[in-house]
Amino acid sequence: MRIGELHHATGVNIETIRFYEKEGLLPVPARTGNGYRTYSSTHLERLSFIRHCRALDMPLSEIKQILDFVAHPEADCGDINRLIDEQLARVRVRLKSMRALEKQLSQLRVHCEANHTAAECGILHELVAAANCET
Amino acid sequence: MRIGELHHATGVNIETIRFYEKEGLLPVPARTGNGYRTYSSTHLERLSFIRHCRALDMPLSEIKQILDFVAHPEADCGDINRLIDEQLARVRVRLKSMRALEKQLSQLRVHCEANHTAAECGILHELVAAANCET
């Protein structure tokens, strides 16, 4: 399978595939006579796995760790456990601040009715006032 | 007020303050004889405003636009309106995917009970299986 086919099979950008190889996440593929990369189904699975982990918003460094676990099936999986816990904690923190953010923005949105000048803009006044409160 | 005091007053990192100046978000401050920056209360307000907008996750480019509006009070505020709408839309999209992410991770978490080897790890199996489904 050439890189373009792998791209079509997974939806992953060609540059991103090469980037993962450079970063050591994807094993170095064989090359044909003209220097083109040749991928096997193992590469496809591995790439899908990486993208799934990325969809879970894991940093590449952690995905690398998980891939190391996959390669050493006798290792203790407590660390994977911990990785997932940490990831979950990070996501929850961000989720909380995103919710607060959405609330603030939608409240802000109410303060603008059309056809004002900036001097009269409710949004601007709110933003300035909120900044002042924090000081 | 020197940069360290501004840092203590706002909680904003010293390097970040200089970075905002370089990026044209914070007006160039006066300097004392020895070259130290001297800030006024105007700077403090402006910095608080920037941080408030950043807390709303606005990109610096948009904060710059808003600051331009503040500087030109006769301008039409419809554009601010639109900026906030776009920001709100972006936040909602991300919020949705974050919620899905949290759900996936917490489901994943259930699959690991303590003291396994990686070969038997429920989390790993789930991750691999999920990746395969997507292919």
Added chain:
DNA sequence: AACAACCCTGTAGTGGCTTTAGAGTCAACA
């Protein structure tokens, strides 16, 4: 022979900072 579609490498750019290196300034203390 020309062209499109594919592939290669290497480098630079993105955003929003943070870190580092290397140097100068200033007040307080021994």
Added chain:
DNA sequence: TGTTGACTCTAAAGCCACTACAGGGTTGTT
């Protein structure tokens, strides 16, 4: 007077996870 420590300065590089671009080679079709 010397020196310590806290503060400040500039310029450049590093971070993450890509993305884009420049400049070239390869393959298949018309």
